Amino acid sequence: MNKVIACIGGDGIGPEIVAEAKKVCDQVASKYHHNFQYKDVLMGGCSIDAYGEPLTDETISICKEADAVLMGSIGGNTSTSPWYQLPPEKRPEAGLLKLRKSLGLFANLRPAYLYKELADACPLKEATGAAGFDLMIVRELTGGLYFGERKTVVENGVKTAIDTLSYNENEIRRIAIKGFEIARKRSKKVTSVDKANVLDSSRLWREVVNAVAKDYPDVTLEHMLVDNCAMQLVKDPAQFDVILTENMFGDILSDEASMITGSIGMLSSASLNDTKFGLYEPSHGSAPDIAGQNIANPIATILSAAMMLRYSFDLDAEAKAIEDAVQAVLTEGYRTVDIYTEGTKKVSCSQMGDLICERI
Numbered sequence: 194m195n196k197v198i199a200c201i202g203g204d205g206i207g208p209e210i211v212a213e214a215k216k217v218c219d220q221v222a223s224k225y226h227h228n229f230q231y232k233d234v235l236m237g238g239c240s241i242d243a244y245g246e247p248l249t250d251e252t253i254s255i256c257k258e259a260d261a262v263l264m265g266s267i268g269g270n271t272s273t274s275p276w277y278q279l280p281p282e283k284r285p286e287a288g289l290l291k292l293r294k295s296l297g298l299f300a301n302l303r304p305a306y307l308y309k310e311l312a313d314a315c316p317l318k319e320a321t322g323a324a325g326f327d328l329m330i331v332r333e334l335t336g337g338l339y340f341g342e343r344k345t346v347v348e349n350g351v352k353t354a355i356d357t358l359s360y361n362e363n364e365i366r367r368i369a370i371k372g373f374e375i376a377r378k379r380s381k382k383v384t385s386v387d388k389a390n391v392l393d394s395s396r397l398w399r400e401v402v403n404a405v406a407k408d409y410p411d412v413t414l415e416h417m418l419v420d421n422c423a424m425q426l427v428k429d430p431a432q433f434d435v436i437l438t439e440n441m442f443g444d445i446l447s448d449e450a451s452m453i454t455g456s457i458g459m460l461s462s463a464s465l466n467d468t469k470f471g472l473y474e475p476s477h478g479s480a481p482d483i484a485g486q487n488i489a490n491p492i493a494t495i496l497s498a499a500m501m502l503r504y505s506f507d508l509d510a511e512a513k514a515i516e517d518a519v520q521a522v523l524t525e526g527y528r529t530v531d532i533y534t535e536g537t538k539k540v541s542c543s544q545m546g547d548l549i550c551e552r553i
């Protein structure tokens with residue numbers, strides 16, 4: 194199979210972790226006789242430094258022409274980096290939001306799974322860690338507050354900032370369908386998360402999700418308020434299968450879900466449109482404090498590459514080979530510093546990539 198992959202290293206640890214994910218893809222390519230061609234493009238702070246804007250039209254068009262996009266992470270330290278002196282629409286994050294919108298990536302899949310080898314790193318009660326959990330956050334990615342109209346005005350000498358949260362029924366329906374389809378391939382339970390006791394957008398969300406659920410009688414649906422969900426995630430994460438939610442709730446809950454797996458460095462994600470095309474990136478950020486030290490955990494990005502093989506290229510066996518290789522290195526006791534505990538073997542970012550390659 195021949196595939197073109199647009200690669201966005203990005204900022205901070207991004208380039209290091211993407212390099213490891215490419216190494217793993219190359220190993221898969223040679224073992225399974227595929228040909229992956231990479232097209233490196235800039236986005237985020239590095240694009241601001243090079244072109245004065247976080248996302249150029251050229252990057253968008255190379256991504257559109259590719260079969261999939263593999264990304265590291267973007268952004269810098271929001272208190273110290275000069276990127277954050279720029280107007281909001283010129284900052285690194287604006288590039289990512291625009292890229293998601295330009296590519297129509299409305300469905301963000303963020304699996305959170307507790308490896309039994311990392312149960313000790315789970316910050317929850319020992320019994321909760323021992324029970325394990327395996328959930329998938331399905332986050333709406335191109336609507337809601339992050340894309341609504343926003344402005345800051347001064348009225349009668351008082352500054353007021355306004356962000357708009359709006360959803361139409363079509364936006365809700367297509368992400369709900371994704372959520373139910375995914376649940377069907379998992380444990381057949383959807384928890385739809387909203388704030389329907391307060392927000393109109395959430396009441397519409399619930400109405401549309403209930404209507405979509407009628408087409409999936411084999412999937413159990415429950416509704417949960419977002420504040421309760423934040424609490425349930427730390428109390429009993431094993432109760433969840435698919436968490437279906439809007440953009441901002443999903444942003445926040447997915448960080449929480451990843452942290453309870455022991456490290457945010459383990460969590461992959463896929464952002465999909467309604468074709469096979471997708472952008473694959475770790476759920477974590479650019480960790481500027483540890484950039485360039487070869488100590489970052491590349492596993493989230495490597496597992497994102499596995500999702501790319503599965504969802505965009507239909508290479509299920511190859512994706513599984515990567516996931517099994519990750520499981521094998523963990524079982525053998527190899528750990529990057531973020532998941533290191535006494536008695537395990539500490540390895541660098543590039544060593545972790547090599548070890549995973551060797552097991553494919």
Ligand code: IPM
Pocket residue numbers: 268286289290444476
């Ligand atoms: C994420 C990030 C982004 C988001 C930021 C960088 C715009 O937090 O992917 O979760 O909020 O979607």
Ligand code: MG
Pocket residue numbers: 444445448
């Ligand atoms: Mg986030």
